[in-house]
Amino acid sequence: MGNNKPLVSIALCTFNGEKYIAEQLVSILNQDYSNLEIVIIDDKSNDNTVNILKSFSDKNQNIKLVLNETNIGFNNNFRKALDLCSAEYIAIADQDDVWVENKITRLMENIGDNLLIYHDSAYINNLGEPTNKSTLSHHRFVKGNCAKNLLYYNCVSGHTCLIKKELLTLTAGFPTHFYYDWWLAYTAACRSKITFIIDKLVLHRKHEESSTGKDKTDAKTTRIAHLKLFYNHQETPNNLKNFIQLLLDGYKELDRNHFSSKLFKTLLLNFNSLFYVRKRSLFSICNLILRESKSK
Incomplete structure (x- = not known):
């Protein structure tokens, strides 16, 4: 060659x-x-x-x-x-x-x-x-x-x-x-x-x-920052941008409430796609969704 x-x-x-x-x-x-x-x-x-x-x-x-x-x-x-x-x-x-x-x-x-x-x-x-x-x-x-x-x-x-x-x-x-x-x-x-x-x-x-x-970073604040970067990416299609905004709205709800039902529902309905890449048990995914949906 x-x-x-x-x-x-x-x-x-x-x-x-x-x-x-x-x-x-x-x-x-x-x-x-x-x-x-x-x-x-x-x-x-x-x-x-x-x-x-x-x-x-x-x-x-x-x-x-x-x-x-x-x-x-x-x-x-x-x-x-x-x-x-x-x-x-x-x-x-x-x-x-x-x-x-x-x-x-x-x-x-x-x-x-x-x-x-x-x-x-x-x-x-x-x-x-x-x-x-x-x-x-x-x-x-x-x-x-x-x-x-x-x-x-x-x-x-x-x-x-x-x-x-x-x-x-x-x-x-x-x-x-x-x-x-x-x-x-x-x-x-x-x-x-x-x-x-x-x-x-x-x-x-x-x-x-x-x-x-x-790198040991897996903080919620980091994930929110990442979502904002993806939202503002020039190649993000509109349908995905709308979905990211739905996630961000859910996280924003945690500024006012201890628990975000909006975020919990969004993560639960989309866990197969959002958490597909990282191999983890269903129990671990459920715990993650609960932690994400709480302010602390």
Whole structure:
């Protein structure tokens, strides 16, 4: 497979990733899809990451290395990397994973006319040992017209994504306090242009130092903020916007009352879609609906 295949850009952002970045870069360079451009942006690392990156870029002409003069943060750095990618197709990489050698090939074979395709990932620990779990162990995947499924929970991780650059034109930027991959997935879902394959194409390292490992947020105030972002998204269709407003009205009722019957009814009637993505028991879902419907 050579340059007769479409160019694929890989957006890789780094920050203090000296522990695992070399292993990740080797797995990317060993992809069986050879027509690759690798765009790496380091967000002002203060460990040995930059030296490792320079050693790889010096030996590989398809690596474009950019070093930020100041730390601009996770979301802004990924947006910068994505915008610097020159190919129509862009894959996203985390600094501490390991890619299966046919990852790009499988995604390119299956993206079709979608704006975004994603896949399952096998989890490994900080030592690189398998945990015998994957994303599908605790999430259900969605595709097509599935924006409603993504209002409360996300099943699309950036490191699993291949997108068409066209998707970036549908959103001016990434919200500051929101995951960029969730935002991209929701945007594609609003156009019914999202799909998945169940291949495990990445060994995804789960550890406390990762950005997702640090996140423990599941607060009601955060969910309300997310709903407002979705409501104001330029791609949200009117029927979904009306539904989001119904949810927000229910939460607003909690400013006046201890219990919101409006929110309780809305969540109960729509639990199959709103809570489909996160695998949990019916008992757990009922408890969640009750907690959401109470002011405290």
